[in-house]
Amino acid sequence: MNSELKASISADRTIDRVAMRPGVDAAYQTLINEVNSTRAELTPTEYALFLKEFSTAGASELGDLSIGYADANFKVLDNDGDGQLSKDEIGKRKGEVTSANGERSEIGLPKELEATFLDNLMERHDSLRFESRDDGFLTLYQEPRGITRKDLASAISRTDSLRKQFAPRTYLTKGFDSSPVADIPDSVQELLNLGGMELKSVSGSLKDKLKEHHSEQPNTAMAVGLYSATTNEIMTEKGSYEAKSRQHEIGHFIDDALSPGRSHFTERPAFVQALDKDMSALSSATEWNKEFPEAHLFVRSGLYAGRMSESARKEIFADLYQTRDTELYCKMRSVFPAASAAIDKALHDQGIERFSLKNNAPLSTACGDTRALIL
Numbered sequence: 001m002n003s004e005l006k007a008s009i010s011a012d013r014t015i016d017r018v019a020m021r022p023g024v025d026a027a028y029q030t031l032i033n034e035v036n037s038t039r040a041e042l043t044p045t046e047y048a049l050f051l052k053e054f055s056t057a058g059a060s061e062l063g064d065l066s067i068g069y070a071d072a073n074f075k076v077l078d079n080d081g082d083g084q085l086s087k088d089e090i091g092k093r094k095g096e097v098t099s100a101n102g103e104r105s106e107i108g109l110p111k112e113l114e115a116t117f118l119d120n121l122m123e124r125h126d127s128l129r130f131e132s133r134d135d136g137f138l139t140l141y142q143e144p145r146g147i148t149r150k151d152l153a154s155a156i157s158r159t160d161s162l163r164k165q166f167a168p169r170t171y172l173t174k175g176f177d178s179s180p181v182a183d184i185p186d187s188v189q190e191l192l193n194l195g196g197m198e199l200k201s202v203s204g205s206l207k208d209k210l211k212e213h214h215s216e217q218p219n220t221a222m223a224v225g226l227y228s229a230t231t232n233e234i235m236t237e238k239g240s241y242e243a244k245s246r247q248h249e250i251g252h253f254i255d256d257a258l259s260p261g262r263s264h265f266t267e268r269p270a271f272v273q274a275l276d277k278d279m280s281a282l283s284s285a286t287e288w289n290k291e292f293p294e295a296h297l298f299v300r301s302g303l304y305a306g307r308m309s310e311s312a313r314k315e316i317f318a319d320l321y322q323t324r325d326t327e328l329y330c331k332m333r334s335v336f337p338a339a340s341a342a343i344d345k346a347l348h349d350q351g352i353e354r355f356s357l358k359n360n361a362p363l364s365t366a367c368g369d370t371r372a373l374i375l
């Protein structure tokens with residue numbers, strides 16, 4: 001798979017993991033760990049792209065993290081040791097960081113990331129220095145005082161309580177460990193690892209296990225398998241349908257992974273146009289409930305309506321990705337030939353494999369169709 005894809009999926013993982021930490025200080029530490037492990041995993045080119053991607057895609061997270069950064073590195077920033085950070089000190093630090101040799105500053109942060117934190121602190125300087133009513137300094141200094149440790153502490157506690165209130169992101173399936181799955185193609189495993197995805201298998205009903213999430217995430221109330229983008233989990237129910245369901249959910253993950261951030265391959269014009277082409281070739285008289293009962297409900301509704309919703313497009317991708325239910329896969333290909341070719345091309349361009357067939361027969365013969373499939 002290409003460098004951009006590896007970089008963007010690693011950046012998504014980092015943003016998710018940082019967002020899942022309830023506290024600013026812990027989120028900052030998670031960021032440091034993620035950056036270090038990504039640096040070890042990726043080539044220098046990929047890593048440079050990752051930093052670029054992260055600094056733009058993670059803009060909303062970075063504001064909180066700059067407070068964590070200032071708190072963790074207060075002594076370094078407080079150049080004159082007077083217990084407060086002035087605009088001059090922040091500006092001076094930025095000059096040192098950007099002119100230093102090498103890719104990281106001496107505190108171990110990538111230079112561009114540290115520069116972003118410093119810009120953010122500079123922008124928020126006037127409001128941050130009034131976070132606490134640390135008035136002791138006002139009597140000592142003529143100049144407006146800078147940001148003190150007390151200011152940072154109150155900014156952190158205010159931000160922490162907001163994070164808890166608005167982003168209570170925890171794993172959906174708490175208490176379920178991820179379990180290794182044997183038949184995953186190498187390229188797919190690599191992508192899952194880069195995305196930090198955990199595959200979790202539950203006994204019994206998944207929707208019962210996810211009961212506490214039904215009100216805020218209605219899709220959990222009907223799921224027999226689930227791809228949760230924000231918590232990096234793929235959940236499936238144990239049983240005879242699990243292999244198909246897991247492939248389908250991995251299909252949703254790949255649709256997401258093929259486009260940066262939270263966008264999907266199935267939102268791209270190339271895919272939407274291919275699907276429109278398929279739709280215009282279909283007869284409006286077809287009784288889809290009879291002809292294609294295996295198709296996902298969203299997809300059948302779209303076939304009747306003559307246009308596919310965003311959710312239906314995602315289901316089409318997932319069912320054209322999976323091969324475990326070979327009959328469904330082949331029927332999807334015959335109904336949506338152009339959409340299926342667009343997916344084949346995207347997978348081929350990135351070197352992402354499909355799962356092999358149950359009997360290990362080549363995929364090109366799966367549909368009794370010798371026209372060369374790309375994969």
Ligand SMILES: [Zn+2]
Binds near residue numbers: 315
């Ligand atoms: Zn689905």
